Amino acid sequence: MLQILRDNWVLFLIGQYPAGPLGGLAATVLIAVLGLGLSFPCALLLGLGRISPFRSIRAVTAIIVHTVRGTPFLMVIFWSYFALPIIIGHPIAGFPTLVGALVIYESAYLAEIVRSGIEALPKGQIEAARSLGLNYRQAMMSVVLPQALYNSLPTMMSQFVSLIKETSLGYVISVNEFTFAAAQVNSRLLTKPVQVFSILALTYFLLCFALTQSARAVERHIARRRREDPAVIRPLESFVVEPAP
Amino acid sequence: MISFENVSKWYGAHQCLADINATVNSGEVVVVCGPSGSGKTTLIRTINRLEPIQGGRIVVNGQDVHSSATDLNRLRSGIGFVFQQFNLFPHMSVIDNIILAPRKLRGLSREAASEAARKLLARVGLADKANSYPGQLSGGQSQRVAIARALAMDPPIILFDEPTSALDPEMVGEVLSVIKDLAHSGITMMCVTHEMGFAREVADRIWFMDRGTILEDAPPSEFFSRPNHPRAQRFLSELRH
Amino acid sequence: MMGYSLDFTAVLAGEHLKWLLSGIQVTAELFAGAWALALLLAVVLIVLRNTGLRPAHWFVTTYVEVHQNVPLLVQVLFWYFAVPELLPAPAQIWLNEHNSEFILALLALSFCIAAYMSEALRSGLRAIPPTQYEASRALGFGYLSTMRYVILPQAARLSLPPLINYTLLLFKNTSIAMAIGVHELTYQSRQIENDTFRTFEVFAVATAIYLLSSFAIMALGALYERRAGLQAR
Ligand SMILES: Nc1ncnc2c1ncn2[C@@H]1O[C@H](COP(=O)(O)OP(=O)(O)OP(=O)(O)O)[C@@H](O)[C@H]1O
Ligand SMILES: [Mg+2]
Numbered sequence: 001m002l003q004i005l006r007d008n009w010v011l012f013l014i015g016q017y018p019a020g021p022l023g024g025l026a027a028t029v030l031i032a033v034l035g036l037g038l039s040f041p042c043a044l045l046l047g048l049g050r051i052s053p054f055r056s057i058r059a060v061t062a063i064i065v066h067t068v069r070g071t072p073f074l075m076v077i078f079w080s081y082f083a084l085p086i087i088i089g090h091p092i093a094g095f096p097t098l099v100g101a102l103v104i105y106e107s108a109y110l111a112e113i114v115r116s117g118i119e120a121l122p123k124g125q126i127e128a129a130r131s132l133g134l135n136y137r138q139a140m141m142s143v144v145l146p147q148a149l150y151n152s153l154p155t156m157m158s159q160f161v162s163l164i165k166e167t168s169l170g171y172v173i174s175v176n177e178f179t180f181a182a183a184q185v186n187s188r189l190l191t192k193p194v195q196v197f198s199i200l201a202l203t204y205f206l207l208c209f210a211l212t213q214s215a216r217a218v219e220r221h222i223a224r225r226r227r228e229d230p231a232v233i234r235p236l237e238s239f240v241v242e243p244a245p
Numbered sequence: 246m247i248s249f250e251n252v253s254k255w256y257g258a259h260q261c262l263a264d265i266n267a268t269v270n271s272g273e274v275v276v277v278c279g280p281s282g283s284g285k286t287t288l289i290r291t292i293n294r295l296e297p298i299q300g301g302r303i304v305v306n307g308q309d310v311h312s313s314a315t316d317l318n319r320l321r322s323g324i325g326f327v328f329q330q331f332n333l334f335p336h337m338s339v340i341d342n343i344i345l346a347p348r349k350l351r352g353l354s355r356e357a358a359s360e361a362a363r364k365l366l367a368r369v370g371l372a373d374k375a376n377s378y379p380g381q382l383s384g385g386q387s388q389r390v391a392i393a394r395a396l397a398m399d400p401p402i403i404l405f406d407e408p409t410s411a412l413d414p415e416m417v418g419e420v421l422s423v424i425k426d427l428a429h430s431g432i433t434m435m436c437v438t439h440e441m442g443f444a445r446e447v448a449d450r451i452w453f454m455d456r457g458t459i460l461e462d463a464p465p466s467e468f469f470s471r472p473n474h475p476r477a478q479r480f481l482s483e484l485r486h
Numbered sequence: 487m488m489g490y491s492l493d494f495t496a497v498l499a500g501e502h503l504k505w506l507l508s509g510i511q512v513t514a515e516l517f518a519g520a521w522a523l524a525l526l527l528a529v530v531l532i533v534l535r536n537t538g539l540r541p542a543h544w545f546v547t548t549y550v551e552v553h554q555n556v557p558l559l560v561q562v563l564f565w566y567f568a569v570p571e572l573l574p575a576p577a578q579i580w581l582n583e584h585n586s587e588f589i590l591a592l593l594a595l596s597f598c599i600a601a602y603m604s605e606a607l608r609s610g611l612r613a614i615p616p617t618q619y620e621a622s623r624a625l626g627f628g629y630l631s632t633m634r635y636v637i638l639p640q641a642a643r644l645s646l647p648p649l650i651n652y653t654l655l656l657f658k659n660t661s662i663a664m665a666i667g668v669h670e671l672t673y674q675s676r677q678i679e680n681d682t683f684r685t686f687e688v689f690a691v692a693t694a695i696y697l698l699s700s701f702a703i704m705a706l707g708a709l710y711e712r713r714a715g716l717q718a719r
Pocket of ligand 2: 286407
């Protein structure tokens with residue numbers, strides 16, 4: 001196993017870069033960070049749409065969220081990879097396809113986290129803000145979102161773990177990322193699947209487990225602060241964090 | 246200043262405000278009391294449209310509160326509202342709670358707004374708590390901060406919904422004394438409370454509510470010595486026990 | 487989109503319809519088999535954890551963390567490429583003769599989802615205050631009757647919403663089996679797409695099938711929550 005690592009660590013880490021495209025673990029992390037960064041604003045809009053005072057906005061966003069949640073992520077990838085190019089008239093590379101599919105998929109999940117975070121706040125918070133004369137946007141920006149996002153930080157972090165795991169499905173459309181790199185090494189060596197896939201699984205595990213543990217630490221920290229702070233009346237309901245493929 | 250004209254409100258089939266007609270004049274202090282579920286909270290929340298109404302009109306300062314033509318946020322910034330549960334913003338310091346509205350609505354700088362806010366804090370006896378967070382305050386202190394926050398926009402009207410009911414008994418006095426000072430300052434005030442000593446001392450008039458109506462509207466001397474309605478008599482005798 | 491006219495008959499007729507139907511069947515089998523096995527494994531994990539033996543507890547904790555923190559695709563690839571290597575030769579031969587892709591995908595899915603399901607069961611059990619147990623014992627019920635009549639019915643009620651959630655998740659993730667060549671719905675729709683270039687039609691049909699099934703599972707969850715909400719009131 002160490003031998004394999006010694007021979008292939010560059011491929012595992014960065015793929016064929018700089019001769020070819022960036023790949024390996026570096027690409028996985030880059031895709032995940034891009035995916036999170038781009039889906040967060042979309043999720044915020046979607047989540048606010050879910051609790052909008054306007055019925056039509058609530059309906060449209062609910063349909064979007066439930067449709068995405070009911071579709072396998074692989075189908076989302078295939079739509080972006082095979083169907084989207086027909087609409088726009090030219091093919092798209094795997095990397096942006098995967099990032100795009102992640103943004104669509106994760107926006108829906110993060111939106112539900114944003115929504116639950118807002119709904120878990122005591123109603124008096126928004127009433128107090130509105131009673132002062134703040135409009136809806138001001139009340140959201142100054143009072144509701146800062147608290148809701150802070151409270152849902154641990155859940156968001158867990159969702160980021162899911163997102164990292166989802167990037168592995170780029171393998172199916174041959175995106176140069178970590179799983180794809182491992183598959184390349186595996187087919188080159190032919191006789192060492194146990195070692196190669198153990199390296200792959202172990203690395204993902206270390207990355208994701210570290211993040212999961214930090215999410216738990218943040219959650220404990222917030223719970224402790226909440227206990228010391230009677231002003232936060234209702235505790236945040238614990239969410240069901242959905243694991244990713 | 247505040248007038249209710251045939252105001253009605255239903256929750257489903259249950260009518261919780263039944264054809265209310267009443268007026269609060271400028272500078273008056275009105276205390277609202279009555280048994281649990283009689284509609285006191287509902288009534289006071291309709292004044293700044295935290296609750297919609299289904300019939301009638303509420304006019305505040307010449308503006309029809311529930312008309313869609315009214316600039317609701319402007320109207321609300323002129324009506325201070327103090328909640329039973331304080332509802333301070335826990336993620337902001339005391340001073341930030343108070344200057345939020347002046348900054349966002351008047352566009353004041355933090356410095357300019359803070360100066361006025363410190364005066365308000367001194368007025369409620371909490372000058373030294375400006376940089377504390379709500380979680381570090383006692384209930385009585387929290388409610389006093391909430392009062393300062395409600396006053397930050399210099400509203401001509403202030404409304405209280407049972408401001409002392411969520412407090413431990415030993416903290417009721419400090420909050421009531423702040424409200425008493427305020428009552429003598431010439432502001433128009435409506436206060437839902439069961440503190441009858443307070444009512445006797447500061448109220449110009451007392452409204453007794455039962456089953457969604459104002460059964461009695463009288464000055465305290467009259468209300469306490471010879472209530473007209475049997476239900477008001479029963480209410481008072483139960484309070485004394 | 488220029489010049490592209492939709493034509494569902496290319497997908498929903500003849501040979502291609504047969505492919506589609508067989509894909510649906512394999513997806514259904516994979517889902518049902520993996521669901522039953524996962525639930526069974528989850529119960530085993532919970533029992534192991536509750537034995538009070540330190541190694542058992544440690545094993546279950548590790549099992550859960552590993553399966554939750556490694557991508558499911560990687561687990562599937564591991565089962566497909568690595569696990570047969572670790573088996574004795576007769577077992578390998580048996581696998582190859584018996585549709586190894588399907589069996590290995592089913593095992594990978596069950597072992598992974600079992601980790602989540604056992605956590606759902608655990609959180610249900612943990613949410614029951616110990617006073618319930620004491621109250622039942624005080625009434626004269628034994629350990630087993632206490633479990634049977636007092637603890638488990640309450641725990642099941644609390645565990646059901648997350649269990650339904652993971653059921654949905656399992657269903658959607660059966661599509662990952664295509665990565666090792668299981669001829670399930672996603673795989674078959676790719677095949678039909680290759681054969682007909684009717685990209686929109688195939689994906690629309692496949693997505694509709696997935697969506698309808700997912701909505702059915704979600705509706706089950708919503709229905710249950712409504713009923714539980716009514717009972718609680
Ligand atoms: N959101 C609601 N939905 C349905 N009914 C409501 C709602 N809010 C209040 N009510 C009903 O309206 C009536 C008046 O309630 P309200 O809260 O105004 O009473 P109150 O006089 O403030 O009582 P308390 O002294 O207990 O605070 C009650 O019968 C109550 O059950
Ligand atoms: Mg009330």
